[in-house]
Amino acid sequence: MRKQASEILSDFRKRDVIESIVGPDTTVTGIASVEDSGPGDLVFVDKAEFVAQAIKAGPAAVVTTAKLAEQFTGLDCTSVLISNNVRLAQALLLQAYVDRDLYNPEWSRVHPRAIIHESVEVPEDAVIGPGAVLGRNVRVGQHTVVMSNVVVEEGARIGAAVVIHPNVVVGYDCEIGDRCIIKSGCVIGMEGFGFAQDSRRRSYRIPQLGRVVIGDDVVLGANCTVDRATYHETHIAAGCKIDALCHIAHNVELSEDCLLIAQTGIAGSTHLGKRVICSGQTGILDHLNIANDVVLVQRAGVIKDIEKPGVYAGHPLQPVRQYFKNASLLQRLVDIKKLVDSLAKKLVSIGQVDKGS
Numbered sequence: 001m002r003k004q005a006s007e008i009l010s011d012f013r014k015r016d017v018i019e020s021i022v023g024p025d026t027t028v029t030g031i032a033s034v035e036d037s038g039p040g041d042l043v044f045v046d047k048a049e050f051v052a053q054a055i056k057a058g059p060a061a062v063v064t065t066a067k068l069a070e071q072f073t074g075l076d077c078t079s080v081l082i083s084n085n086v087r088l089a090q091a092l093l094l095q096a097y098v099d100r101d102l103y104n105p106e107w108s109r110v111h112p113r114a115i116i117h118e119s120v121e122v123p124e125d126a127v128i129g130p131g132a133v134l135g136r137n138v139r140v141g142q143h144t145v146v147m148s149n150v151v152v153e154e155g156a157r158i159g160a161a162v163v164i165h166p167n168v169v170v171g172y173d174c175e176i177g178d179r180c181i182i183k184s185g186c187v188i189g190m191e192g193f194g195f196a197q198d199s200r201r202r203s204y205r206i207p208q209l210g211r212v213v214i215g216d217d218v219v220l221g222a223n224c225t226v227d228r229a230t231y232h233e234t235h236i237a238a239g240c241k242i243d244a245l246c247h248i249a250h251n252v253e254l255s256e257d258c259l260l261i262a263q264t265g266i267a268g269s270t271h272l273g274k275r276v277i278c279s280g281q282t283g284i285l286d287h288l289n290i291a292n293d294v295v296l297v298q299r300a301g302v303i304k305d306i307e308k309p310g311v312y313a314g315h316p317l318q319p320v321r322q323y324f325k326n327a328s329l330l331q332r333l334v335d336i337k338k339l340v341d342s343l344a345k346k347l348v349s350i351g352q353v354d355k356g357s
């Protein structure tokens with residue numbers, strides 16, 4: 001990376017991320033954390049507690065808020081780039097300038113040990129790694145990277161600018177939209193957990209005949225599983241971001257921009273509205289509907305529909321303020337019991353209640 005601070009302003013002002021520049025037009029050669037930065041680096045400072053450390057490090061440029069920018073004025077060797085969203089600026093600048101280059105592979109663009117069915121047309125700018133398997137009638141979009149030992153089964157469709165990391169399986173007839181990132185170990189489109197039992201409780205497999213459809217700009221963390229639908233489709237809408245080790249069962253529907261944190265599990269045929277956030281180890285039962293803008297925290301256990309936006313916690317599920325009040329009360333339960341026992345003894349002693357009541 002080698003950029004003038006003024007070039008960075010020009011690149012990102014039109015994206016409404018960097019508003020203006022104060023101070024000298026320095027040369028930036030890298031991006032680093034405040035703790036590890038030095039001359040030539042660009043750093044991000046969105047909290048006052050990091051200002052002094054950043055000034056001491058003497059970086060080439062600081063991306064910070066308008067309020068904090070005043071503390072950096074007068075530095076001879078540091079450009080100050082003012083942003084209305086420092087964290088978003090960090091995401092976009094890292095992507096633009098120092099992200100991993102997956103389009104410059106270690107081997108040839110299409111590795112000779114990849115197994116590609118004769119019906120598959122690989123775009124000239126796609127990258128196919130060693131051991132990858134692309135089945136019959138698979139479609140791969142332009143500028144897509146399929147890394148080593150990925151299996152894409154018959155009829156699956158992969159959009160443009162998708163990155164599929166090693167050891168992913170994409171089941172037959174499934175569909176992945178544009179600009180998705182599928183991290184290592186994900187399994188998309190395996191059979192959902194569907195069985196019928198006889199009178200002796202022996203289980204018989206119900207074939208799952210649907211598929212999985214994933215919208216644009218979706219991220220699936222490592223070792224996630226998304227089951228194919230029984231008849232129609234399991235659907236993950238555009239913009240959803242899913243952390244590692246999450247399970248999405250058959251016929252689940254996630255609306256746009258949901259966030260699922262690690263070890264969240266969603267049972268079959270449940271529908272999540274837009275922008276739902278599930279914190280770590282959230283569990284949601286089957287055939288439920290969750291409203292838009294619901295946030296689930298504290299290992300939430302959802303057993304019935306949620307009809308109104310808000311923050312909910314725990315099991316049984318409660319509005320978060322009520323949850324924390326009850327949790328605080330629970331910690332004092334032993335003391336409350338002692339107090340009740342003491343009052344009961346006093347009432348017995350004055351004859352207000354019978355002993356043993």
